[in-house]
Amino acid sequence: xxxVEQSLFLSVREGDSSVINCTYTDSSSTYLYWxxxxxxxxxxxxxxxxxxxxxxxxxxxxxxxxxxDKHLSLRIADTxxxxxAIYFCAEYGGSQGNxxxxxxxxxxxxx
Amino acid sequence: GAGVSQSPSNKVxxxxxxxxxRCDPISGHTALYWYRQxxxxxxxxxxYFQGNSAPDKSGLPSDRFSAERTGESVSTLxxxxxxxxxxxxxxxxxxxxxxxxxxxxxxDGTRLSIL
Numbered sequence: 001x002x003x004v005e006q007s008l009f010l011s012v013r014e015g016d017s018s019v020i021n022c023t024y025t026d027s028s029s030t031y032l033y034w035x036x037x038x039x040x041x042x043x044x045x046x047x048x049x050x051x052x053x054x055x056x057x058x059x060x061x062x063x064x065x066x067x068x069d070k071h072l073s074l075r076i077a078d079t080x081x082x083x084x085a086i087y088f089c090a091e092y093g094g095s096q097g098n099x100x101x102x103x104x105x106x107x108x109x110x111x
Numbered sequence: 112g113a114g115v116s117q118s119p120s121n122k123v124x125x126x127x128x129x130x131x132x133r134c135d136p137i138s139g140h141t142a143l144y145w146y147r148q149x150x151x152x153x154x155x156x157x158x159y160f161q162g163n164s165a166p167d168k169s170g171l172p173s174d175r176f177s178a179e180r181t182g183e184s185v186s187t188l189x190x191x192x193x194x195x196x197x198x199x200x201x202x203x204x205x206x207x208x209x210x211x212x213x214x215x216x217x218x219d220g221t222r223l224s225i226l
Contacts, residue, residue, distance in 0.1 A: 004153075031212055042115075042202055042219040043154075050212070088153060096167055097209040098144060101153035 006089055006102035013110050018076040020105045022089030025070060032065065033090040033099060034074045043088065046074070076107075084109045113137065115218035117203050123224045126195060132188045132221045136205030141183050144215060147172075148200040157201075160186060161209050190223075198225045 005023045012018045024032065030051050035043040049056045049063045049072075056063045062075040076083055086106050090099040116135040124130055136143050141162050146154040160166050160180040171178070175193075180186040190197055200222050204215040 033214065035217070040219075042117075043204075043217040045214050045216060048214055090154075093156070096156070096159045096170070097142060097161070097206075098146075098156035098159055098170075099154070099215060100156075103151075103153040 004089055004091055004100055004102040006087075006105045008103065009106050009108070011108045011110065012079050014079060014081055016079055018079045018083070018107055018109075020074045020076075020087050020089075020107065022072040022074075022102055023070055024072065024089070024091045024100075026091055026093075026100075027070065031092050032063075032072050033092075034061075034063065035088040035090060035101075037086045037088065037104065039085075046087075079107075079109050081109045081111060083107060115203055115205050115216055117201075117218035117221050119221055120219060121222045121224075123226065124193060125226050127192055129189065129191045130193055130223060132190075132201050132223070134186045134188070134203030134205075134218060136184070136186070136203070137216060140205035140207055140216075142206045142209045142213070142215075143180060143186050144204045144206075145178060145186070145188050146202045146204065148202055148220070150199070154202060157188070159209075193223075193225045195225045198223055 003025045033048040034046040060077045064073045086104040088104045089102045093100045118133045143160040145157040175191045178188045200220040202220040204217045206213040206215045
């Protein structure tokens, strides 16, 4: 079945780069997504990448996709305290149009 | 423009009561999704609406859960005879149309607590 795995915690210092990793299982996935969830809030779409791409950059965010290994990563450059949140990786499930989410990586940014 | 709106933002109720959660999607979005997020967990898909098509209810956790959508507008998720395990954040999302290339945009959720 489809499954998305993420490490649960990541701690970095302000100004450093953060790299959040994700693995997925569905080789037919066409789009992969990154969402950010701040405390008490819903999910904010950060970025997404089509599976025929290797990389996508959007300001401080860089997404890398290794389709062979089914590995997705999100790099946040110059991490700020405002980046502290839970980051969810998701793949498109397809059968009902739903997304399949990992359990989220809690990013803590220390000043 | 306005995003996905959910109400109430918080709901506390006693076990056994019925609750109704509301989602107002982004205007023009034909696809609407409900997810459940238990504490410390990822999102669990519940149900999906596309236009006027009848939804597939197989993702709903039990027959106490039901959902409706009027045309391409507001949707309600109803939980009857609530149980403590129903405590969670219920998130609604919408997209312009179904399909992997149409990002889903989420509301802030309804935090449901069953006493």
